[in-house]
Amino acid sequence: MHGRLKVRTTEEQQLLKRKEQQKKLMAYRLGMKQILESRKQDTYDPKSLAICAQLLMVNPDIYTLWNYRKEVVLLELKADNDESEQLANFLENELKLTEQCLLANPKSYGSWHHRYWVLARHPNSNWQNEFDLCSKYLTMDERNFHCWDYRRLVLNKIGITLGDELKFSTNRININFSNYSSWHYRSTLQALTADCVQDELSLVKSALFTDPMDSSAWFYLRWLLSNSVVTHDHMRDLLDNLNQLLELEPECKWILVAKCWLLKNLQMDEGSYKTEQIASYSKLQEIDSMREGQYVDYLKLLQLD
């Protein structure tokens, strides 16, 4: 159970609540029983399907209920191969149900999967509509990874290219640097090449200079630096930038950490950067004591060299 605050209630309130809950529990068990009975038949009864929808709207994690619905969808699809209006309405109803479930609980695995599963079997699935739905949900919670995953699934169905998405990603990052999901998404859109690496470094730099205390762009930077298309010239450039930034924010651990990556990479052919690394790690040990163990490990390695 997540984020459920414990509230103090009077005995009277508790009694009332318990009564209410007993009713709900009874209804749940009765509903499950009826659905189970109906499931044993080769046909289904609309009443059970309606009860099933009600139960799922209260709790979309009851996976067996989604399974029941899928069985019914398959029955309908089999019975109706002429793409009639009735079938269209039936499937529309399934989609509406998942939308209602997602509005109440946008992180329900079962609802997302059911929606995609139905659309994949829909004779006239409207993927543009799905794309718009994604955009709507992303504005409600820009970190919802189900939503990002769904967006990715839908893209190729409506002919949006990864290039289009790269522009979308640049816009998003420019509006809000501090969004790890956007940086992650960006990393999946293109292979890093000598052509694009300068742009990527510039984008990261503007994020770092806007708010060096925010962690997201630093993770992206570490990834960029691990790629062989980043040259020593790029790195020396960046090191100068970081030194400037450090003068403005001398207590910012991220700058020191990143400096150490650069120094380590550059050290391969220019061995004089060791003292500066030792100084940075020693400072980090002091200002970021929770992660002292990590810095001590790196200091040991430097002293072994």
Place this chain on the structure above:
Amino acid sequence: MAIPIKDIKLPEDSPKELLLDKHVEFIKRYGKSDDDYEFGMSDYLRMSGMYWGLTALELVDKLHILPENDVIDFIKRCQDPETGGISACIDHDPHLLYTLSAVQILCMYDRLDAVDASAVVNYVTSLQLPDGSFTGDKWGEVDTRFSFCAVATLALLNRLDAIDVEKAVSFVESCKNFDEGFGSRPFSESHAGMVYCCLGFLSITGRLDIVDRDTLAWWLCERQLPSGGLNGRPEKLPDVCYSWWVLSSLTMLGRLHWISAPALKRFILACQDVETGGFSDRPGDVADPYHTVFGFAALSLLGFDSIKPVNPTFCMPQHVIDKLKIKHQLL
């Protein structure tokens, strides 16, 4: 536009000692509360609920307070005769999540004989797709969580040979991200829960070599917030269950010492409910068995004397894994 770190503040009066007896009572009561609303409404995950509660009890040497026979009978009745898979509860459908939970419980009791193990193996094998991934059940949802469930179940049954391990590994590898973490499918954002599943998967298949250890360990140790608690993704709130996913992952990577143990201990202890017993996700929230077992397990990895050693890969008592001689890799 500096954005403040998302975190909580531990209340002054939060508990600082482990309330062991209260937690044991909490779980005992939970298992008997058939008329209780929360319990009654959660039958769709009962098998995992039992695994959480029973593992928590065994970690403090109190497994015997619940009747073993009832548990074993229940599991027997949850095995689907048609597919061999095991469901969360009677009248629910078989699923990999609950198949693993059931097998974990059976291992704890040393009662694998109680189910048709070869049928379980067939069920797991039937869920592997040509790309190496696993679906959770016959309805096709793919997730790295299910890759973990599959290999963990098979490893406990000593039947890893039943699947195409190489392909399974390459699917998991395809879910690795720019930060060296893992998400639920290719291109999905890294998430501590899936990082645990994928590292656990690689630990069981002996392929931890495919991750850049220090880059991932850095992402993981950066999950620790000033409150001492760990979050599951950047810019999210700390939580006891994420503390376990991150801590066990760091342990598999041999980098447990990259976070502050005293600060994490303080956070986890502060998530105990002094009245009902049990742990919640954060101080002041409602306690549940799920956060209770992960609270115990995390404290065990941090070296708490009153809790038995836990295995970071399987989230089971270490002595069970030792006894069954289950092979797995730790860095």
